[in-house]
Amino acid sequence: MNEEISRILKMVEEGKIDSEKAMQLIEALKGESKESVILEKVTPSTNNHGNSKFKIKMLRIKVRSKENDIVNINLPLAFVSGMIKSFGKIPNININGMNDVDMDAMTQTILDAIDGGIGGKIVDIQTGDGDTVEIVIE
């Protein structure tokens, strides 16, 4: 629950939601475990990336460096899965330690996950330097 509250506070800090909504969310958290439903409702409709009118799922890659470099990449999830399909499979890349990875199975797994409605934060990296990398499907 503390984690959820800190997440809400972070959203207020980033300007994604206002304090009134945050209060509602925290109330809901205290009350019962509907928080995930409410969070899902609030996040897409009030995000400030200028893409709020898109109801479809997006793959967002956000990178923030400690020098204040900002990278935002937004891709429609349908586009990502279409790309993978048009490639047939993810090509076998010659990286040490990846030789034994079954790329056919991996491609299928990713496509299944997308079709199955995967969502949320997939990658969340915070380095000691203060760089952050986030990959979110929302």
Add this chain to the structure above:
Amino acid sequence: MKIYIKTGEGRKLRIPVPMWAIRLVTRLPIERIVMKHIKEKDAKYLELIDWKEMRNLIISLSEYKGLNLVDIRANDGTEVLIRI
């Protein structure tokens, strides 16, 4: 599709790329053109691509008008924005 580029020195560049131009480019025999200019060892990756599917996908991006595909702001003031 529009590409905005702003350099740290304050130079601004706005490149509009109309959808009809993208459609036109995707109609070209890209596969043959690319294959001619690529190294042999890299060709195997391109052979995997279903170009027809790729073309439909790129055109389908026009449904997302207004979406910021790429938004990069460096701390030296350089900005790159690609908006559909």
